[in-house]
Amino acid sequence: MRSFLSLFVFLFAAAVSAISTSGNRLLVILDDVADKENYSQFLGDLESRGFQISFENPKSESLALFHLGERSYDHVILFPTRSKGLGPNLTPNILVDFMNADGNVLVTLSSGVSAPSSLVSLLSELDIQLPTDRTGLVVDHFNYDTTSAADKHDVLVLPRPSPIRPDVKDYFGEGIGKDAVLAFPRGVGAALGASELLTPIIRAPRTAYSYNPKEQTEVVDDLFAAGEQLSLVSAFQARNSARFTLVGSAEMLQDKWFDAEVSQADGKKATKTFNREFAKRVSGWTFNEIGVVRVNWIEHHLDEAGATNESNPGIYRIKNDVKYTISLSEYSWTTWTPFTVPTDDALQLEFSMLSPFHRLALQADAAHGSDSAAAYSATFKLPDQHGIFNFKINHKRPLLSNVEEKNTVSVRHMAHDEWPRSFVITGAWPWIAGVGVTVAGWVGFCALWMYSAPVDGKGGVKKTQ
């Protein structure tokens, strides 16, 4: 873990211009490079944030995510492509390998273009299901843009995204006006499985549903998904914190929707969409610009009077008092900031061998904090059980990179000279007194015996007979 961290820091130092915490080489995959004009604002924003963008065609021979076993790019954006597959250089296995090697992927879909089959099988590995026939259209007859989709109702107007759980930080809706809306034109909705690595960023409104515009024109008999089960923008974070985002509508990232005005059916006046800000946040999250937690250092030591001040010793004794401190930072667009735990959440430390012996909420430790890092610590007494224990932090929250730290220490038994001496224990006093009496009695008896020599030899002989 430590070497991994130092590599992290090194990379960060080497690429000063890079804003993401995990490199700035971005590959954009487009059917036709000319299409990139449609996304000029989105891509321009990315470029201005420090990414070096390369463009490739999925069928291109030169396209390779890996070179000599190392990643050639740090991030990949896949825009919709018309081809049925993604070609031999973007097989699902390669994409999985890319994610296993800490690469991040942003995938966009469009209802007009059916998703490539290799993308579908990749998604199914991530426990994300697309509508049958790899295409679908999300419509909502209540929340649609009356100006652009008055008939088809396929441009959804969505409210500001809210966090899925109260203890999760609001990365996508924070600081955005209450009445701000998001346009979601002609998008594909996905159904998410039960995987805990998945988080829906935007769910469809309760009245939305997905259908196949080619086959189900008259009647929707086999409903794929509807309402909140339909995820429009979904996030997946692998165990190694590699991120994968599925944006259901590529069109929402296009220039024309970035500052478009939409009006809703209830006759309210037209409002501007915040698609541009949302696109920044989604790409920023995917490419490790927000929601990245870094462990700066971990320290544990004996917390006893008169003990040596040794840091991170490999061995403790049972019933020692120990202090554990961890320093955490969170990355926020350009700087590392102190990592704060939401009020109804806790950062927990486990001291475990096979099962936890302690599970403690770590408390903020201001003495060790700084402008860019927050320290959390706990003080506790080790259990009365020797063995090989782990200080374990397993902090996994949606949208936040995983913190999984394990520091192994041995907890030994009491050494033979660490017990209290017998004379300290009051209960032992009768026995100690007994020893003293026996010794004194024996010495006294010997003295008496030697002093009282037989007076008369004859009498002695008679007695023994």
Add this chain to the structure above:
Amino acid sequence: MSADPLQALASAGKGESTRGLLRVIILALIAGASIASRLFSVIRFESIIHEFDPWFNFRATKYLVANGFYNFWDWFDDRTWHPLGRVTGGTLYPGLMVTSGAIYHALRALTIPVDIRNICVLLAPAFSGLTAVAAYLLTNEMTPSSSAGLLAALFMGIAPGYISRSVAGSYDNEAIAIFLLVFTFYLWIKALKQGSMLWGALCALFYGYMVASWGGYAFITCLLPLHSFVLICMGRYSTRLYVAYTTWYALGTLASMQIPFVGFLPVKTSEHMPALGIFGFLQLLAFLDYVRSAIPSRQFQTFLWLFAGGTFGIGLLGLVIATSAGVIAPWSGRFYSLWDTGYAKIHIPIIASVSEHQPTAWPAFFFDLNMLIWLFPVGVYLCFQQLADEHVFIVVYALFGSYFAGVMVRLMLTLTPVVCVAAAIAVSTLLDTYLSTKSPKPEESQAVEGAEGKKAKSGLKSTSKPMVGVYSIWGKSMMVSALAVYLLLFVLHCTWVTSNAYSSPSVVLASRLPDGSQHIIDDYREAYQWLRQNTREDAKIMSWWDYGYQIGGMADRPTLVDNNTWNNTHIATVGKAMSSSEEVSYPIMRQHEVDYVLVVFGGLLGYSGDDINKFLWMVRIAEGIWPDEVSERAFFTQRGEYRVDAEATETMKNSLMYKMSYYNYNNLFPPGKAVDRMRGVHLPEVGPTLSTMEEAFTSENWIIRIYKVKDLDNLGRDHMSAAAFDRGQKKKKATKKRGPRLLRVD
């Protein structure tokens, strides 16, 4: 002088001091011979620690030498029994390690730098030389003939029953314990004969050393009280006995309690109660003795009965109460199995699974003791002839030792000394009788006969038989030469057994090539070296407990279980992981932080000591703890056969052990021709697949196979589907599922 060298030689052996010198030289030669005969393994292979337990002792010795005595005493070993650890300093017998540590430091002080490994390898032969001397001393206490002592020393030096545990490299507790056993007995006899506190104290000292060295000290703890008890019952109570026993018991018990592993056992467990009981009994006898000298005999009679009855009643009551209250621990399982050989098989599979805990087969007695086994009763009979206190000891020891040697193979070791002593008495008596060149004159013997006859008229009939002498030189020489042939055969047998049966390090296997040359199969060390060089230093290795000490010693990696079988549940956990399917065993391995799994597979080479052959013990031990999850029956076919081929049961085929053993094995053979040479069966055409682990290493002859346990899947899939995806199989569409749609709840 030159005219008659033979006579000169004969006269040279007559002086007492010359004889003494000769005896010393002969003893030294015997000690040399006993050391030399144990060096086969070093010459054939190399200076290497053998088998299993010695590897732990070796590792502990290295720790002692590197970290000093105090650290060793308080050693908490976090590289075994992961993640429980082992309080090693408090759960071992430190005598062996301390002995070699002391030798190591002494040699260094003499500026002779010797590698600690060589000291460990050669410790057992060196101590066997001392054992020979101790046997000499013990036998000399039994009979005035010094030839008996020398013969006993010789027998002790080369008897296979002892060599089996003391060849070079067999660095186990028994290596020094047998010397201590014999020497403690010698000191006991000496103390008893002289009624000397000094000898009693020395006896206690060596008893303490014995306790520090070997769990078998309980043999002494039980034998000495038994001897005393028999003497008392024979009406041979004496102040000599009182002094010798009480000195030994008081000091010896105190000494034994200094060993952390023994601690308060001498006053708590039933095995130690006889010694305590006899100690109390002797006090009573001494008291009665005093009372008898003080009061008239009539009153004494009543006093005796009341007193004896009262004491016995109170004692018995106390014992029952203490046992039921748990103050005195009940008999341990290993002890029960000494009385009932079937006990372990039913109740404690972990004890029964050890081959050296099996009852002894009859041929083993002849194999380990050869002609001594039939000379042994003769010697015991000769002891009956004289039956002084020390001869009673030999008789008691012989009975006790024979019984236990019959119950457990490893206790052959404790029988061997008494067999050597008794056989030496027998042989020396024979030789003394037949080797005397002087023939008795018929009339002389007649006269003797007459005198005897008059004396013994009132005696038994057998004692009044006429005494018969050996008159003919021819008969004498026949007898002596026959005996000499037997003795020579004995030496031949001992050398043959040592060379063929007891000199294999078992870490290195040897086989013969067709041309007769030796071929070394070194898979174990190859695999352990691989672990040492290619894995993280704290990579946890899971294997069956047999290999725990070796992995710790040779590969220097933490293990889950090892040959110190102190925690049956932990062993059963490993057994469960090995005998369950991947889905069940993977969480167990994750919980125990296992990085690598090591299995021994003999199918390619026909090596019988492999894990598939031991597999049923794993199943049984796991079943003992989890009878609902592991069932031995499920590993047998309908017809009750234990099979590994296509007919094997599903449970067998799905078990982790089976999969790890036969994974990729098919690829060695043309399709459908895979064969297991150990069990002599054809294997199914399609081999097992593994998804939660990957093959990391397989040794040259496939004896050791090491697998790496995979991490959890990065994308949160289960390993089966992840492995299927990697193989390029498409996932079945989830939409085709029947039943109600599974909704996601956030």
